[in-house]
Structures are given as structure tokens and as C-alpha cells.
Amino acid sequence: MKLNFKLNIFFLIIPLFLLFNSCVSTAGITKEKITSPEVFSTDMLVPQELTWEKVRPGVEMTGFEIPSLKVTWHCVKIDLYTPGIQILNEPQQKNLGKLFSVKKYAQDTKAEIAFNSTPFDLRGKTYLPVGITKSRETIISKANERYCTLCFSKTEDGFLRAYIMNSQSEDEIEEFDYAFGGFFTILDDDEFISFAKNKRSRVGAGISDDGRMLYVMVATPKFSISDRNGLNYEECARIFKKLGCDTAMQFDGGHSSSLVILGKDVEKPFMQRKVPTILAFKFTE
Numbered sequence: 001m002k003l004n005f006k007l008n009i010f011f012l013i014i015p016l017f018l019l020f021n022s023c024v025s026t027a028g029i030t031k032e033k034i035t036s037p038e039v040f041s042t043d044m045l046v047p048q049e050l051t052w053e054k055v056r057p058g059v060e061m062t063g064f065e066i067p068s069l070k071v072t073w074h075c076v077k078i079d080l081y082t083p084g085i086q087i088l089n090e091p092q093q094k095n096l097g098k099l100f101s102v103k104k105y106a107q108d109t110k111a112e113i114a115f116n117s118t119p120f121d122l123r124g125k126t127y128l129p130v131g132i133t134k135s136r137e138t139i140i141s142k143a144n145e146r147y148c149t150l151c152f153s154k155t156e157d158g159f160l161r162a163y164i165m166n167s168q169s170e171d172e173i174e175e176f177d178y179a180f181g182g183f184f185t186i187l188d189d190d191e192f193i194s195f196a197k198n199k200r201s202r203v204g205a206g207i208s209d210d211g212r213m214l215y216v217m218v219a220t221p222k223f224s225i226s227d228r229n230g231l232n233y234e235e236c237a238r239i240f241k242k243l244g245c246d247t248a249m250q251f252d253g254g255h256s257s258s259l260v261i262l263g264k265d266v267e268k269p270f271m272q273r274k275v276p277t278i279l280a281f282k283f284t285e
Contacts, residue, residue: 038197039234044068046242055261056112056283058082062243063266065222069199071230073219074259074266075243076113080152080160080212084285087152087160087178089117089135090278096141097127099274102258103265111280114260115216116203118181118277119147119252127276131181132168141181143168148185148249150205150279151176161211164247180251180279186237187248194234201230201257201269206245215245218259218267252277 045066052060055076063074078085088111090100106114118129118141129141132149143149151163153176165172166185173179186193187206206215217239219231231239233250240248256275259267 038199039194039232039238040066040069042238042242045231045235045239050243052077058085058283059112061261061266069229069231070222071219072222072267073217073231073239075215075217075239076259076261076266077243078113078214078216078281080162080214082283084283085160086282086284087135088114088278088280088282089133089178089180091129091133091140091276092135093138093140095276096129097276099127099276100278101274102278103260103263105278106260106280107263109280109282111260111282112262113216114258114278114280115218115251116256116258116275116277117150117251117279119183120276129181129277132170132173132179133181133277134173134176134179137177139170143170143173144181145169147181147183149173149179149181150249150251151180152178162205162207162214163211164205164207164249180277183250183252184233185247185249186233187240187245190241190246192234192237192241194232194237197232199230199232199235200254202233202236202253203251203257203259204236204240204248205251206240206243206248208244208246213244215240215243215248216259217243218257220257220267220269223270251279 052062055061058079060077065072118131121128132143133140145167149165149168152160201220203218221229255273
């Protein structure tokens, strides 16, 4: 009886251990310009007719459930020329290594849109960003030239414009007001760049109209304790292209994935974790 009890505890603990160590991390990720045979076609990933729902002036949302994969995704499209738009982010310098609930952060800051962003050091338990964080021209965390970055600059009219850079060289991003590191570019000039074949919850960003339009897409399996199903990166790229993007990249995913709109969870995986890196948008008009 005691032996059976111990075995039951063992088999309960092991999946939980694997769960909380299965976040997309910076270790072991290699870029492969190949097409995985597991990639689903665009027609299976995106509905024939996309319907965009107005969230607020300058913001629209769409989504889809992929029946064959039991995966849902939602995308929010933001017109960066919308008056009164502001970028919010964590970490700030004083909050390096601190963990946040994306939903609570959005509610506390009154941000209409919030999602997790830059990968972080999970294995070392420091929870520091692994990649650049630049906010209002202040470098908060160091660049990692291996990975890409989502950058923003202000136009002469005071609006925002987004750019996706394939690396995080501090020299290259010096001209930008904001920069947030991700993993790799997955769509570049309409070309798919495939790597990391495994399927998980995903968080990504894409742009169109010369950076005026920003797309944030989060995909999660409907129920997966180990987060071993979801989408791979090329499937995400196919969705972004169908949504109208010419360039797209990936942020951290796995159990860190989160998309909060108007204070509500729109996408989140089973047993979602708190994160140290958040990118959010607030509107003052």
C-alpha cells in the first residue's frame, strides 16, 4: 500500500515538474530554413473569410478555432497612427526579475491590450530578460544579437511606427525609441522561415503598411497539461501572412503565453505562469 502511494505521488509530481520547466527557453533553439512535414496548410489554419471585430477606435480583433488541432488563436490589429496611443512595458529598471500577471498588469495600468513578450532566464531562476528591452531610449536589458527584435519609433507627426529587425545589435536599434527582443523572424518579405518544429502555445507580432499596422497573435491548445501541442513557427507565419503581414516574428510562448484585451484573458494556456516581460498599449483619447 505504501509503495503504491509513493508511486502515485511520483507519477503526479513528474508531469508537474515537466510542465513548469517546459516554457520556451533560449536553450537549444536552432534556426532551420526547412519546411516541417507537420505543417498544416494555410486553408486549415485560417477561415476562408476573416471577420474583424472593432475593439475600440484603431483596434480590431479576429480569431479562429482549428478543429483538427484543438487549437485556438486570436489576433489583435493595432493602427499605430491612432491618436493617444502609448506603449507600456515591463520590466522597468526597478522591476528587473519581478514576475507579473499579464491580466493584473493590464487592469492596474488600464492598458487595453497586453501580452507577454521577451524570453527570460527561467532555468537560472533569475527571471531576467534574455534580449533587449529599450523603453523611451533607456536600455533596461542587454541585447542578444542572436535574436530578433520589435522596434518602435515616432514619426514627425508624433505617431508610432513598428519595425522588425533580424538581430538586436545596439548599434542598429540606436535610432529607435523602443525595442523588445523576441526569438527569430518567421516571415520576411513574404517568405516563410521555418525552425523549431515542435508545436506549443505561441506569441508573435507582425507588421504591414510600412509598420503602421501592428498585429499581435497568440495561439494556445484548448487543453494541454504539458503544452506539447499547439502551433509550430511556420504555421504561425502562414497565419500572419494570411492576416496581411509581410514581416512577422516570435516572442516567448509556452506556459508564458498571454493575450489580454480590455482587461479580459482572450488567450491563455492551461496553468499559465507569471512573467517578467510584458508589452502593452494604452489609449488616452
